[in-house]
Each structure stands twice: as C-alpha cells, then as structure tokens.
Amino acid sequence: MSYISRLSMDCMKMLLNLLPNRKCTAELKNIGYKVHGHPFSTNTRRVLAVLLEKGLSYEPITVDLQTGEHKRDSFLSLNPFGQVPVLEDGNVKLCESRAITQYIAYVHSSRGTQLLNLQSHETMATLTMWMEIEAHQFDPPASKLTWEQVIKPLYGLETDQSVVKENEASLEKVLNVYEKRLGESRFLACNTFSLVDLHHLPNIQYLLGTSTKRLFESRPKIRKWVDEITGREAWKMACDQDKSWFGKQRK
Structure with missing residues (x-):
C-alpha cells in the first residue's frame, strides 16, 4: 500500500x-x-x-x-x-x-x-479499498499471466502452461467478485471512471491478446467494463508509442 x-x-x-x-x-x-x-x-x-x-x-x-x-x-x-x-x-x-x-x-x-473522489471518509475509503484489491488480488495473477504469455515470448523464452493454468484459476476467483460488483456499480469503485479502473488497464490490455481473454469475455458485466475502459482515448494514446513515447513532448 x-x-x-x-x-x-x-x-x-x-x-x-x-x-x-x-x-x-x-x-x-x-x-x-x-x-x-x-x-x-x-x-x-x-x-x-x-x-x-x-x-x-x-x-x-x-x-x-x-x-x-x-x-x-x-x-x-x-x-x-x-x-x-x-x-x-x-x-x-x-x-x-x-x-x-x-x-x-x-x-x-x-x-x-x-x-x-475525496468528498467523504466513505468515498475515500471505498476508493482506497479497491485500489488495494487491484494491487493485492488482481495484479499478482494478472502480472504472472502477462509475463508468461506476453513478455517471455518476446525474450525467446517458453511459456510455462502449468503457471498459466494456476494463475488463471486465481484470476477467475477475483473476476467472479468483480462481476458481482459491476452489477452494483458502473465502475469498480463508484459510478465514474477512477484510478481504480485505470490501474487495471495495462495487464488487461496485454491479456486481451492471449487465451486468457476468455475469462473477461465470458462475464457479461466485466466484458462491458473492459470495453469501456480500454476504449478511452487517453488509454489508446498510452498504448500508441509513436504518440505517447517516441513523439515530441506531450502538451
């Protein structure tokens, strides 16, 4: 934290x-x-x-x-x-x-x-709680899946399918909680896009290009949430190296 x-x-x-x-x-x-x-x-x-x-x-x-x-x-x-x-x-x-x-x-x-959203103790606590959930529940299996399926192949290393299977099982448990939560709220922490949703974006984007994509697509509320947050213009630009990194200084 x-x-x-x-x-x-x-x-x-x-x-x-x-x-x-x-x-x-x-x-x-x-x-x-x-x-x-x-x-x-x-x-x-x-x-x-x-x-x-x-x-x-x-x-x-x-x-x-x-x-x-x-x-x-x-x-x-x-x-x-x-x-x-x-x-x-x-x-x-x-x-x-x-x-x-x-x-x-x-x-x-x-x-x-x-x-x-820092309007009250309650909203601040909810936001902080969901940021912690992303960091400690979602990120560990998601990062391992990204490493195995995306990063290792870039280095010419072989993906360990047993690690993929183990971490997909862990990620599914988290996504089941998310699916229920997204039935109560448009976004994870509240009804507006926040840092909580933004923090999920990097791993989700990479995993959408792997077989793990099915875990997001098979859950209707998560699928809708993922479509919305990955479709944001700022995020599209963050993924576009010519515009966000190798171009001129952003203004």
Whole structure:
C-alpha cells in the first residue's frame, strides 16, 4: 500500500488545501514531468495513462530493460530497487507506479478527468479499498499471466502452461467478485471512471491478446467494463508509442 493512501483524512484535506498553489506554479512555468521507463512496461503505461487523462506535459526517458540499464548505478540512484518507472517533478522523485498516479491525481485534482473522489471518509475509503484489491488480488495473477504469455515470448523464452493454468484459476476467483460488483456499480469503485479502473488497464490490455481473454469475455458485466475502459482515448494514446513515447513532448 502506498504511503499516500495511508494518510488520514485530515492530513489529506491539508494536502489538498496546498495543491492549488502547487498546481498553478507548475502550469505557470509550463514544467513537464520526466518519466523514466519503457513504453511496453505495464507500470510505465499506468503512469502514462494518468498523465494523458490529465492532459499534462511530460518528457519520456527510455530505460533499456533488455540491456539491464535499470540495474545500473545511474538508474539505481533514482530507484534503488531497479524498477521502472520513476517520475521526476523538480526535486521530487517517485517510484512505484500506483504512488505516482495518486500523486499526479492529487496535485492536478481540478484538471482533466476526475480520477479521485475525496468528498467523504466513505468515498475515500471505498476508493482506497479497491485500489488495494487491484494491487493485492488482481495484479499478482494478472502480472504472472502477462509475463508468461506476453513478455517471455518476446525474450525467446517458453511459456510455462502449468503457471498459466494456476494463475488463471486465481484470476477467475477475483473476476467472479468483480462481476458481482459491476452489477452494483458502473465502475469498480463508484459510478465514474477512477484510478481504480485505470490501474487495471495495462495487464488487461496485454491479456486481451492471449487465451486468457476468455475469462473477461465470458462475464457479461466485466466484458462491458473492459470495453469501456480500454476504449478511452487517453488509454489508446498510452498504448500508441509513436504518440505517447517516441513523439515530441506531450502538451
């Protein structure tokens, strides 16, 4: 669980009261963020999605994962755990994609897509709960399935079908809960698109190109939800490397 999501509601309100000046200063100077990552990385795409939903400028800096650049001293000075992405915002340096998305969403709470609902203790708690469910229930099997079926073949490695079978069984249990939830709410945390839904996008997008796709398509409410969130323009752009990464700095 990220540090930000553990803040008390009172501390959160204090933070939000400080945000307008921080936001205006950044936009007045037209300072963009620096994103150290890789366009095919699920965690990097998660950060790109929130930046694009907010219409923010950023400078993409490629970290070559195949050559192990993320394990070299130059990158370890940014993230000692040797993982992408890293966000630089002036003197602020952040790792962990979900912490980064929360930071951006809080700082730019009044800009672009409203990705957080902090109107009450209850709504904040529900949002935080579903972000934790994604991180601890959905992501472990989904990430393993993405690794086995998408990433390993890119490296010329053989997919372990026993691992696929095991993690599909785990993912099905999670999706059964999601199917019930989506019968009560248009999106997972509430009736509007939020960080909760956005956090699911990278793994879902990759898994739609594998045999695991059937687990999403066989559940009507999940299928509808997946179609809606993957169809968002910001997400389409996040997946388009020519526009989101290798092009000019986004404005």
